[in-house]
Amino acid sequence: MxxxxxxxxxxxxxxxxxxxxxxxEGELEHVNAYTLLVAVALSAQATDAGVNKATRSLFKVADTPQKMVDLGLEGLIDHIKTIGLFRQKAKNVMKMSQILVDDYGGEVPNSRAALQGLPGVGRKTANVVLNMWWKQPAxxxxxxxxxxxxxxxxxxxxxxxxxxxxxxxxxxxxxxxxxxxxxxxxxxxxxxxxxxxxxxxxxxxxxxxxxxxx
Missing domain, CATH: 1.10.1670.10 (Helix-hairpin-Helix base-excision DNA repair enzymes (C-terminal))
Structure with missing residues (x-):
């Protein structure tokens, strides 16, 4: 050191x-704050290239929390099964999406505390979203x-x-x-x-x- x-x-x-x-710019592909949040959550212990390959088709059918909820757990798994730890990540994404629908009107919050309160979202993921989408120096x-x-x-x-x-x-x-x-x-x-x-x-x-x- x-x-x-x-x-x-x-x-x-x-x-x-x-x-x-x-x-x-970051290399994770996304179209809005929600898809960025999902992509970053999926990228833990995985490469950006691997995540992008899986999410290109996923985000065509589920680019909002409600659409993800409608897709369902097994539907999500079908898209991301090439990503490491995909089952646990899929469960977290589904829980996170439901909370965003129920508590945030389907919108991604712009506070670190609120983001870290979501399943599967740690400080690093929260900081990426705050920086890349909300332009905060996180x-x-x-x-x-x-x-x-x-x-x-x-x-x-x-x-x-x-x-x-x-x-x-x-x-x-x-x-x-x-x-x-x-x-x-x-x-x-x-x-x-x-x-x-x-x-x-x-x-x-x-x-x-x-x-x-x-």
């Missing part, structure tokens, strides 16, 4: 991320962000919560909205777990990672 970088170094890192990709720390934060010293921490707080405390405010997407994409395509592409990394000269690959 690298030491916390200073403000000016972090700012330079994010200026480079911004120059390379001014408007980074930081959803996944394995990529955890790795990048610790390797680079942008946001070091031994737990997800500590890394999330470090992002909020140390990344300049004008980069907060897109910070987690820049870090996810950097971790997914460059700062990989096993074979990081340090040689072509745009922040190589600023990164203290001791095991840089040639």
């Amino acid at each position: 690298a030491k916390q970088l200073d403000y000016h170094t972090i700012r330079e890192i994010f200026l480079r991320f911004q120059a390379a990709d001014p408007e980074p 930081q959803a720390v996944d394995t990529h962000i955890f790795r990048v934060g610790n390797r680079t010293g942008i946001a070091p921490g031994r737990t997800v919560d500590v890394v999330e707080r470090a992002i909020e405390d140390h990344i300049p405010a004008d980069f907060q909205l897109h910070a987690h997407h820049w870090m996810i994409l950097h971790g997914r395509y460059h700062c990989k777990a096993r074979k990081p592409l340090c040689r072509t990394c745009i922040i190589r000269d600023l990164c203290p990672f001791e095991e840089k690959t040639l």
Whole structure:
């Protein structure tokens, strides 16, 4: 775990991320707040590509909570059975959809507390929805962000919560909205777990990672 970088170094890192990709976007396909919520909930311990493959047909028939309830548990399972832990995820999506219909008029709430009160929705899922749909500077720390934060010293921490707080405390405010997407994409395509592409990394000269690959 690298030491916390200073403000000016972090700012330079994010200026480079911004120059390379001014408007980074998440890779989960969705058409509204509800389908984003479902896609993120399904993505736990699964790849975005695998989730997208399953939800393309699902969201054509169930893009609202009521339509999902009408589809039924077995109908949902038929669409997502290629995704890991699909049975439990399907049960959570059905319960979540019913609650949205009964308590929220079929709308997705825009508060973290309300989102986390839904079955199968943890802090990370809530933060993704708040950030991507409601444009709040919420930081959803996944394995990529955890790795990048610790390797680079942008946001070091031994737990997800500590890394999330470090992002909020140390990344300049004008980069907060897109910070987690820049870090996810950097971790997914460059700062990989096993074979990081340090040689072509745009922040190589600023990164203290001791095991840089040639």
